Amino acid sequence: MASALRGLRRAVARLREIPDRVNQARGDALREWAADLEKTAKDLAPVRKGALRDSIQARVNEGSGKAWVEIKPGKTREYAYYVEKGTSKMEDQPFMGPAAQIHRRTGERAMRRAGRRRLGRW
Template sequence: MGIKLVGAKELEKALLKKAKLTAVKDTVRDCGAKLQSGVQDGAPVDTGTLKRSITLEIEEDGLKAVVGPHTEYAAYVEYGTRFMQAQPYVRPSYEEVKSEFKSKMEELVR
């Protein structure tokens, strides 16, 4: 699953001009934490290994949040296989947090 951000240069210029960088970093951290919590809450639990493997890493000096599971079978659970039905737990949380993140970033640019 990938995301392509179109207009990143323009966004960066607008953020640097109109928003305090600390507010942007706070938004990234808060939305990242909310995403991690949502993914963990939505993860199906058998042994709990998948749920425990979901981490949040803040990178690029606080401008990037990386949330994801670290088990070999995480994608099989998310997307399913021919033997097992999909049990999405990342995408639903991502879609929920994405709109909130976008809204908060738009507020900071105004």
């Protein structure tokens, strides 16, 4: 009887850990996805002096469960728009859109991997 109670207590304790482990897995997946997207955007960005490439940054808000890649505020942000969309004097050289398209599904895979790591055998 005592061993059954001990096993039940252990099972309840493990069940209480699930929400924390799921949140940790979500945070891991968001960071992984954002880092991959940032790297791809930097690889695809046209480089003259490197300011545009260096201004690309990944951001993660684990509280809201959101991750994104952006251009740091400043003059480079406006320039990035013109590079991405083109102007009447310059052809478009998209880099953020294609990077997002490449990583459209990688967030799901990152979540599966993080879930296995955090919720696998514990």
